[in-house]
Amino acid sequence: MESKNLTKQPQKSGQTVDKRFKIIDITMKRNHYRQDALIEILHKAQEAFGYLEPDILEYVAHALKLPLSRVYGVATFYHLFSLKPSGKHTCVVCLGTACYVKGSDKVLTALQQELGIKSGETTTDKQISLLSARCLGACGIAPAIVFDGEVAGKQMPENALEKIKTWQTED
Numbered sequence: 001m002e003s004k005n006l007t008k009q010p011q012k013s014g015q016t017v018d019k020r021f022k023i024i025d026i027t028m029k030r031n032h033y034r035q036d037a038l039i040e041i042l043h044k045a046q047e048a049f050g051y052l053e054p055d056i057l058e059y060v061a062h063a064l065k066l067p068l069s070r071v072y073g074v075a076t077f078y079h080l081f082s083l084k085p086s087g088k089h090t091c092v093v094c095l096g097t098a099c100y101v102k103g104s105d106k107v108l109t110a111l112q113q114e115l116g117i118k119s120g121e122t123t124t125d126k127q128i129s130l131l132s133a134r135c136l137g138a139c140g141i142a143p144a145i146v147f148d149g150e151v152a153g154k155q156m157p158e159n160a161l162e163k164i165k166t167w168q169t170e171d
């Protein structure tokens, strides 16, 4: 199945494809695009995406008019930030309030049991990284999970395990 990578840049200034970028936009705006708010903005971005990948770092660097090297420097210096995980596939389970009350914690538990890893870890064969986030910006379809950049809504343990199985059985 073709997977659409949602961590793409805005099409035009002010218009984003992925709602999670909107969360970053709001945070930057609230901080008046101040460069010294970088840590707070990256923190918000990580809450929304589960980790920081190059697209996000570039996006923030551009918006704050900071050199990308500076943004990478901060993202790699602080332990509270994690960069893109090493698994071939990534699965980010939302544990934000709307998703949590609809059982996303149970989905995460089922995935952890199936994969034998905890959130934030990658399987030993490097196939799958499992992560969690706080609000993916898709509360209307809670509980939400992002599989390889594609947001899936109304996820129950069965759906999520089925998806993971397709990754486990591919060549």
Ligand code: FES
Pocket: 094, 095, 096, 097, 098, 099, 100, 134, 135, 136, 137, 138, 139, 140, 142, 143, 144
């Ligand atoms: S709380 Fe999960 S998408 Fe908002």
